[in-house]
Amino acid sequence: MLPVIALVGRPNVGKSTLFNRLTRSRDALVADQPGLTRDRQYGVGQLGNRPYVVVDTGGISGEREGVEVLMDKQVRLAIEEADHVFYLVDARDGLAGADEQIAAELRKTGKPVTVVANKSESLDRDLATAEFHAMGLGEPVAISAAHGGGVKPLINRVLDTF
Ligand code: GDP
Numbered sequence: 001m002l003p004v005i006a007l008v009g010r011p012n013v014g015k016s017t018l019f020n021r022l023t024r025s026r027d028a029l030v031a032d033q034p035g036l037t038r039d040r041q042y043g044v045g046q047l048g049n050r051p052y053v054v055v056d057t058g059g060i061s062g063e064r065e066g067v068e069v070l071m072d073k074q075v076r077l078a079i080e081e082a083d084h085v086f087y088l089v090d091a092r093d094g095l096a097g098a099d100e101q102i103a104a105e106l107r108k109t110g111k112p113v114t115v116v117a118n119k120s121e122s123l124d125r126d127l128a129t130a131e132f133h134a135m136g137l138g139e140p141v142a143i144s145a146a147h148g149g150g151v152k153p154l155i156n157r158v159l160d161t162f
């Protein structure tokens, strides 16, 4: 069985951009419009001789009321199927309203989670991740899905745990 990595996070944080970079798939819908990828989307990637599966998701809205609807069914299913979860955030935005509730939800799943601070290409690495320590999900990792910075070390670190 290949290790499965699920990409979750708010719309527009760069999940599909990272999916494409990790899988070289043309299928994921990468758009400037938030929330366009509605269902789970699978791709296979490889680092060195180690293959892995990546699951893209349509996003956690964080806009509706209540913890139950923070993550829709597709996101929950993707997390259930995953061996590791990347919780993507926009490093330029900092912590958002529902992040603490989402962090609590993610901890409840019992899955290993890495907080990935995307869009960090023009930010100091420590500044990019500083705020996200407060989520209590371990050391956040700064990357740029669009430019590629930090992506290989991130995936390498995760694959080392399998
Ligand atoms: P998703 O909704 O989470 O799947 O986000 P997308 O992958 O569709 O990306 C949303 C927007 O953010 C697009 O305009 C991307 O080009 C942009 N984006 C994604 N990754 C980066 C990044 O590392 N740096 C910057 N500056 N923009 C990015």
Ligand code: MG
Residues within 6 Å of the ligand: 015, 016, 017, 029, 030, 036, 037, 057, 058
């Ligand atoms: Mg998307």
